[in-house]
Amino acid sequence: MKLRELVKYLDLDVLAGKNLLGRNVSGGYAGDMLSDVLANSGKGNVWVTMQIHPNVLAVATTKDLSGILMTNGRKPEAETLRKAEEKKIPIMVSLLSTYKIVGRLYELGIR
Amino acid sequence: MKLKQIVKILEAEAITSMKVDLDIKIGGGSDLMSDVLFYAKPESMLLTGLTNIQVVYTASTAGIIAICFVRGKKPPKETIELAEKKKIALITTSLPMFESCGRLYKKGLLGTSEVEGVSKK
Amino acid sequence: MKGRVKHLPRIQKTQQLAYELKIKEAMNKKVLTLSPEDTMLDVKKILKNRRISGIPIVQSKKLVGIVSIEDLIRCLSAGLMNEKIKNIMTAKVVALFSDEPLVHAINKFDRYGFGRFPVLDHDTGKLVGIVTKKDIIQCLLRALEIHYYAQESKRKHRYRADSLFKEILSDWTTLTMIYHVKGGDFKKAGEQSDRLKENLLKLGYSDEYIRRLIIAVLEAEMNLAIFTSGGNIIMQIERGKITVRVVDHGPGILDIELAMQPGYSTAPDFVRELGFGAGMGLPNIKNCTDEMRLESIVGKGTNLEFCIYN
Numbered sequence: 001m002k003l004r005e006l007v008k009y010l011d012l013d014v015l016a017g018k019n020l021l022g023r024n025v026s027g028g029y030a031g032d033m034l035s036d037v038l039a040n041s042g043k044g045n046v047w048v049t050m051q052i053h054p055n056v057l058a059v060a061t062t063k064d065l066s067g068i069l070m071t072n073g074r075k076p077e078a079e080t081l082r083k084a085e086e087k088k089i090p091i092m093v094s095l096l097s098t099y100k101i102v103g104r105l106y107e108l109g110i111r
Numbered sequence: 112m113k114l115k116q117i118v119k120i121l122e123a124e125a126i127t128s129m130k131v132d133l134d135i136k137i138g139g140g141s142d143l144m145s146d147v148l149f150y151a152k153p154e155s156m157l158l159t160g161l162t163n164i165q166v167v168y169t170a171s172t173a174g175i176i177a178i179c180f181v182r183g184k185k186p187p188k189e190t191i192e193l194a195e196k197k198k199i200a201l202i203t204t205s206l207p208m209f210e211s212c213g214r215l216y217k218k219g220l221l222g223t224s225e226v227e228g229v230s231k232k
Numbered sequence: 233m234k235g236r237v238k239h240l241p242r243i244q245k246t247q248q249l250a251y252e253l254k255i256k257e258a259m260n261k262k263v264l265t266l267s268p269e270d271t272m273l274d275v276k277k278i279l280k281n282r283r284i285s286g287i288p289i290v291q292s293k294k295l296v297g298i299v300s301i302e303d304l305i306r307c308l309s310a311g312l313m314n315e316k317i318k319n320i321m322t323a324k325v326v327a328l329f330s331d332e333p334l335v336h337a338i339n340k341f342d343r344y345g346f347g348r349f350p351v352l353d354h355d356t357g358k359l360v361g362i363v364t365k366k367d368i369i370q371c372l373l374r375a376l377e378i379h380y381y382a383q384e385s386k387r388k389h390r391y392r393a394d395s396l397f398k399e400i401l402s403d404w405t406t407l408t409m410i411y412h413v414k415g416g417d418f419k420k421a422g423e424q425s426d427r428l429k430e431n432l433l434k435l436g437y438s439d440e441y442i443r444r445l446i447i448a449v450l451e452a453e454m455n456l457a458i459f460t461s462g463g464n465i466i467m468q469i470e471r472g473k474i475t476v477r478v479v480d481h482g483p484g485i486l487d488i489e490l491a492m493q494p495g496y497s498t499a500p501d502f503v504r505e506l507g508f509g510a511g512m513g514l515p516n517i518k519n520c521t522d523e524m525r526l527e528s529i530v531g532k533g534t535n536l537e538f539c540i541y542n
Contacts, residue, residue, distance in 0.1 A: 030208040032142035035505055036160055040182065040207065048209070050146050052495050053504065053511075072150065074495065097150065097223050099140045099158070102209055103216025111210070144454070145512030148447045149519070161507040165454070168422030172429070172446045189419070 001025050001110065003067050003090055006046065010094060010104055012069065016081045017090030023066045028110045030102050034059050041065060046110070048098055052076040060089045067091070071098045112220045114177060114200060117156065120214050121204040123179060126191060129200035135177055138220045140212045144169045151175055152223055158211050162186035167193045176200065181208045249375045255337055256330035258371030259351045259361035265290040268297065268318030272307045275299050275317065288350040288359060289321050295350055295359045297321030329354045330361065334368055341365055393435040397471040404470070411465040413456040415482065418506065421457035425450040428467060435469070437542065444520040445474060445540050451513040452478040452536060458503050459483065460534075473522075475539040484530035492518065492526070 004021035007014055014021070026044030031037050032051040041047060043064045049056065052074050060068055067090035070076070075093060076084075084091050094101050114133040118125065137155035141147050144165055147157060153174030159166060162184050170178055177200040180186060185203055186194075194201050204211055216222065265288050266274055278287060279301055289297040299321045307313055307320060327350045328337055340349060351361040397405050409431065411424040425446055432442045449465060456463045460482025468475045485491050491498075492514050499509025518524050521538040528534040 028209045028213075030140060030212060031160060032146075032510075033160055033505055033507070034501075036142075036182065050141060050143055051504075051510065053497070053509075055501075055504075072146070077495070097139060099138050099212045099216065100222035102140065102212035103222065106209075106213025106217060111213075142507050143510040143512070144507040145451065145510050145516055148450065149512060149516050159507075163506055164419065165422045165507065168426055168450060172425065172443065172450050174443065 001108065003046070003092075006069075006105070006108070006110075007092060009108060010096075010101065012092040012094050015075065015091045015093060016084035017067065017088060020067070020088060020090045023090070025066050025110060028102065028105050029065070030098055038062065046105070048102055048105070050074055050098060052080070054080045054083065056080075057083055057087055057089055061087055065089075069094060069101065071096060071101050112215075112218070114156075114202075116218075117177075117179070117215065117220070118202055120218055121179065121202075121206055121211050123202040123204040126180075126186065126201040126203055127195050127199075129177075133176060133200055135220065138212065138215050138222055140181075140208050147175075148173055150223055155223075156220075158208055160184050160208065162190055164189050164193055166190065167197060167199060170194075170199050171197045177202070179204060179211065181206060181211050245379060246372055246376065249372055249379075250335040250338060251333050253334045253371060253375055254330065255328050255332050255334060255351055255363055256361070258334060258337070258367045259330065259363040260367060261361045263288060263350070263359060263362045265359070266299070266317055267291060268316065268321065270317050272299075272304065272313045272315050272317065272320060275304055276308075276313065279304060285364070286346075286348045286362075288325070288362060289317055290359060293358060295325060295327065295352065297323045298325045298350060300347065325350060327352050328363065334371065337363055337368055341368075393437065393469065394471070396435075407469040409467045409469075411453075411467075413453050413463055413465060415457060415459075415461040415463075415480075417457060421454055422450060424465060425453050428465070432474075441540065441542055445476070448517040448520045448538055448540075449476060451516050452476070454508055455513050455536075456480055456482075458499055458508060463533075473539050473541045475537065478536040479533065481533040484532055484534055485526070485528040486530055488526055488528060 003023050003025060007021060025046045027042055028048060029041040029045040030048040032049050034055055037059050041063050044066045046067050046069055047065050048069045050071050052070060056068055070093045073095045112135050114135060135156045137152050139151055139155055140158040142159055142161050147169050151173035155175050156177040156179060157170055157175045158179045158181055160182050162180060167190055180203040183205040264278055268289055268291055286300040288295055289299060299317055303320055326344055330351050331354050348362055348364045350359055351363055353360045413424055428449055429442060429446045460480040463480025466477040490496050494515040495511045497509045497511035503509040517538055522540050524538040526536050
């Protein structure tokens with residue numbers, strides 16, 4: 001499944017990387033602790049989190065994640081979004097909670 | 112959803128001595144305590160990878176009645192003792208957060224509604 | 233909006249109960265029944281002696297029909313009292329299931345205008361009870377009464393703090409508690425909020441009130457532990473409100489406006505690994521409380537004050 005489809009089905013707000021939505025999603029990873037995501041996420045995963053600290057970008061780059069999905073309507077700072085465009089990391093936002101969005105992703109077949 | 116059902120769905124292990132017929136109304140997953148305080152609803156279960164003692168203080172304040180540690184995390188003695196005292200059930204699963212939330216949602220455990228905070232009446 | 237806790241109007245509570253309560257909680261489990269081979273004379277005897285308005289007809293433990301007082305009156309005036317019930321009864325019986333919510337029964341009473349409904353068990357299909365409008369009303373009243381007493385006892389409990397202030401004669405009475413918080417002590421952080429909470433429970437404040445206050449206190453306690461070398465939480469209880477002052481001589485906050493922004497945090501990375509430092513502490517406090525004031529001088533310390541009215 002591509003990021004574009006997730007954006008469509010889950011009604012996500014794309015704040016960065018609008019031109020990168022053709023990426024394939026290999027699976028999903030949920031968690032707010034940077035060290036954990038660094039250790040356990042998989043390449044191409046879409047990362048579901050409430051963490052909006054600028055360090056998330058470094059994690060996404062290092063693990064080659066397909067994008068970051070922020071929940072509960074959380075938006076990172078403008079500076080973080082600018083860096084995200086630069087580093088080519090799609091940032092999407094949902095108003096739903098992490099639990100709910102993961103549930104929906106799971107329903108769509110993302111593992 | 113009953114706690115014993117959740118234990119089955121997540122192939123989980125009980126840590127505290129707890130009532131298996133505890134009725135969990137809502138599920139939530141987070142590793143950020145301030146967000147748990149802001150968004151959590153009473154009679155809910157928190158899924159988290161955090162095992163420090165503040166998780167229990169936070170859960171107790173927010174009205175959470177059960178905590179499931181994901182990714183095989185097991186809490187230290189202080190956390191377990193405090194949870195027993197506060198009558199908060201602790202379970203642990205080797206499944207990651209994503210799989211855990213996904214399975215529970217699929218089996219019908221609801222999440223909180225969009226963007227609601229504790230102050231809204 | 234943050235404000236006083238409002239009590240649900242009685243009518244809304246009744247509606248809520250109608251959805252929550254199940255028919256099995258209202259129904260009469262002692263069901264009198266007759267067989268289709270019995271006669272209308274038997275019906276007359278039972279309806280008269282037991283003062284009921286209808287009776288389900290059962291054959292081999294299965295519900296096969298129902299006879300009402302209206303049927304009896306028809307038979308009386310037509311001289312059909314020796315007829316077998318099976319020739320008079322209504323075979324197509326509208327029934328309810330014991331695990332359905334009360335509101336289904338209410339809707340069916342409305343729709344059909346019958347006086348009673350037999351109640352069946354969902355799994356076995358057996359007749360397990362009978363329910364009338366009166367049963368529904370009594371069940372709702374009972375539940376409301378229980379709810380009312382629960383609220384009353386909570387209110388009485390709450391009266392302990394109120395009565396303290398009423399009975400002591402003064403121009404102003406206050407109860408003050410002080411809690412020390414050590415900076416950097418993550419083994420204990422959270423403990424003081426917990427102690428504070430126990431006291432509020434003893435003083436009889438409502439669960440909802442305590443929840444709002446303790447969320448704010450816990451966030452403040454964590455801030456003291458994370459950012460400062462230590463400080464004090466001073467809770468001042470007086471009639472009508474609780475004020476909490478959080479004082480430290482720590483580093484101080486450089487930019488208060490920035491600090492109040494959700495998501496902004498100056499916490500060191502290791503704190504993030506503990507689940508804190510998401511930058512929601514101060515915004516959370518503002519959200520939960522009625523009034524909040526934050527003052528800080530870099531190098532000297534910070535003074536946070538908030539209160540919730542009751």
